[in-house]
Amino acid sequence: MTTTRVPLERKVLSENDRLASDLRTRFRDNGVFCLNLISSPGSGKTSLLERTLGSFDPSRRVAVLTGDIQTDCDAVRLGRFGFPVRQITTAGACHLDGRMIDRALEGWDLANMDLLFIENVGNLVCPTSYDLGEHAKVVTLSVTEGEEKPLKYPGIFFKAKLMLLNKIDLLPYVPFDKELARRNAETIHPGIEILEISCTTGQGVNDWLKWIEAAARSNAQAIGA
Amino acid sequence: MHELGIAGSVLEAVRERAATERARIIRVGVRIGPLAGVDRNSLAFCFDAIVKGSEFEPLALEVEDGAADELALSFLDLEDQ
DSSP, X not given: OOEEEEEEEEETTHHHHHHHHHHHHHHHHTTOEEEEEEESTTSSHHHXXXXXXXHSOTTOOEEEEEEESSOSHHHHHHHTTSSOEEEEEOTTOSSOOHHHHHHHTTTOOGGGOSEEEEEOOSOXXXXXXXXXXXXXXXXXXXXXXXXXXXXXXXXXXXXXXEEEEEOGGGGGGSOOXXXXXXXXXXXXXXXXXXXXXXXXXXXXXXXXXXXXXXXXXXXXXXXXX | OTHHHHHHHHHHHHHHHHTXXXXXEEEEEEEEOTTSOXXXXXXXXXXXXXXXXXXXXXXXXXXXXXXXXXXXXXXXXXXXX
């Protein structure tokens, strides 16, 4: 049997990429800055958002989509701050995709929103492949995990604009080499921005808030808003 | 764990092409970079599982090395008529 090879140059996830591109256009047209928060389960994404929302003025036009395989626990935790929060329950899927975001945004007026956080499903692998139309991915690594995580899960550390090193209040109690973790992240992604924080004590949270404002500003300038 | 979804997207691309292609598609090539976060064995396992019983059976998957986080369809092999 003879065969003919036909070249086929396109991304595997082109359908998701198309949806993400539509989302990005909608975010841009409405002046929404969107961050996709990714980490292992238990690194502190929800605690980070609690700290973040708790620090915002009630007039702040911010909203949160939070993804989990099951339960609306996170939406309940985050809903207490008075900002719009929606839970996306993936019922088994290990990541959020563009279609889920598109559906979850239904009924929200993006024109009344400046900042959107998407808390992805706790997982360092699968969410990496799915563009959600965000302006930046933020990866959280906590000091109760291993320093080698950036090397073990290079994809997300390569794609993330910022790495948050969380739970630094626990450094005296755990054998975590913070400098090694930084070096490992920089090996995978030279120039990655790194902030040290503790969502428990609030240490470093101001730097994170400043980072958000600066990133949103530079994004707005880049698109000429 | 998301390899099943990726296998589904690959098969969907084959299905799209098959709609306008008279020759039978016998192999699909996918390029995967080291930072794509896709496990090749798992993808091959999922791909075989969803091809089985479909109109494309037997359809082979060939994985090639890609750059960085690349995850792309690279080619289709068509049976000559």
